[in-house]
Amino acid sequence: MMNKVFGICKPVTLLAIALLLSACHARGTESQVVVYTSVDQVYAEPVFKAFEAKSGIRVLAVYDVEATKTVGLAQRLLAEKGNPQADVFWSGEFTQTMFLNEQGILAQYRTPAATGLPSAYVDPQGYWYAFGGRARVILVNTDLVKPGEEPASIYDLLAERYPGRQLGLANPLFGTTSTQVAALYSLNGTDASRAFFQKIAQRGVQVVDGNSVVRDMVADGQLAWGLTDSDDACYELQKGAPVKVVFPDQAEGQIGTLVIPNTVALIANAPHPENGQALVDYLLSPEAEALMVKLGWIQFPARPLPQGLAPACFAGVSLRGMSPGLEEIYQYLAAAQADMQEIFVR
Structure with missing residues (x-):
């Protein structure tokens, strides 16, 4: 699963990813968004397909390595700070998102999709947002x-x-x-x-x-x-x-x-900022969280679920x-x- 890119353009090697993305950009960027994610591909890919169907925006996803998880992607984003390749960072935890914010990697975005999230899940400055975990x-x-x-x-x-x-x-x-x-x-x-x-x-x-x-x-x-x-x-x-x-x-x-929530953030000086905002809005939506519950990625959602929907495991569990x-x-x-x-x- 090492740092693979999925979407319109297919990868050749890890070292060619930057050139690959540049080539993709040259073919038209108005309908693309690049996301780096530590979420397992089996869960993330159906979410991206749902977003594509809803928005018409093609998702190019870079996944992580199981052994290093979010840390590897965070280091890559740090290395690309002078020439960002990603628009969005979606993490299955929160510490590396906060690290990236501290390093000036994230962009401020006041999204309306944060309505209804717990206050602890919303960065007061608008650099990151958390949801179900x-x-x-x-x-x-x-x-x-x-x-x-x-x-x-x-x-x-x-x-x-x-x-x-x-x-x-x-x-x-x-x-x-x-x-x-x-x-x-x-x-x-x-x-x-x-x-x-x-x-x-x-x-x-x-x-x-x-x-x-x-x-x-x-x-x-x-x-x-x-x-x-x-x-x-x-x-x-x-x-x-x-x-x-x-x-x-x-x-x-x-x-x-x-309980560890997901986090999502925009990347500063991203190549497709408006498309990045659209993806952030979708990932934070009750619709997307419900889909992640159905897929089995989230067991403890941040908002009430639609009537009739419950996690496949641990439904009704109340944790201290x-x-x-x-x-x-x-x-x-x-x-x-x-x-x-x-x-x-x-």
Whole structure:
């Protein structure tokens, strides 16, 4: 899935993408929009097709790599700052969107489509917007973990009753795992959080390339349980795999479950700004959010759903979320990533 471009013009190689997009521009830009997205192609592509049908604007989508997720695209946008190739950035999380805003990559856009979103999901300056999201969950193999012995907390990664090599998480430098690490740092402080992840490393907990890898290893019995996203967990539930989903830390006095929203933003000095605005408006619309729920990308929408529509998994689940806000979590991202680099990569 490495940085592929889909649309009118097809890619030849990664190094040719900039030339490819330039060629596409030369053939007429009035009906095109370029979006960089960390959302899995299986979910994003139907959304783009719906937008194309509604607007007549062709979508050229650049997808990410599972192992590096949003970070790789953010670095690419940073490298292209002097000559932007993308119009829109659609992320499956929020920290890298805030990073790009801090770096001057995003354009201000006051969209009417933000009506009805929670205030915490709207940047006061109009540089980014958040909408429906996914929860960070524990996926348990029910053949390996007996009823009543399931983990109940993220801190059970340190519980001696579970051998470290039977547990897993995605690389904590990337994607929603990185966001979850930053959330723990914002909640517990740097020293306590660093010590927690040092113990995880010392226990030999498996660190793998992406949440979908955790999902597959749990479903296949290679792991007893692991941390992943609710969309990945739902995938295995629908397949009938021997798994159970635990929303961690829901008991009184526990920290709660992290729900991570999508974010979308316009790119400053983009080649197709008006088409970019149209795509942002669509992605933020109740219509698009409902479609993402139907597709299985979103389990926890930001707005009420149309009557008769509910997520395929976890409908009616009421979560006690973690208390830190999006901006507060982002403030701990750099410190958290520095520690994760030292602990897990060196």
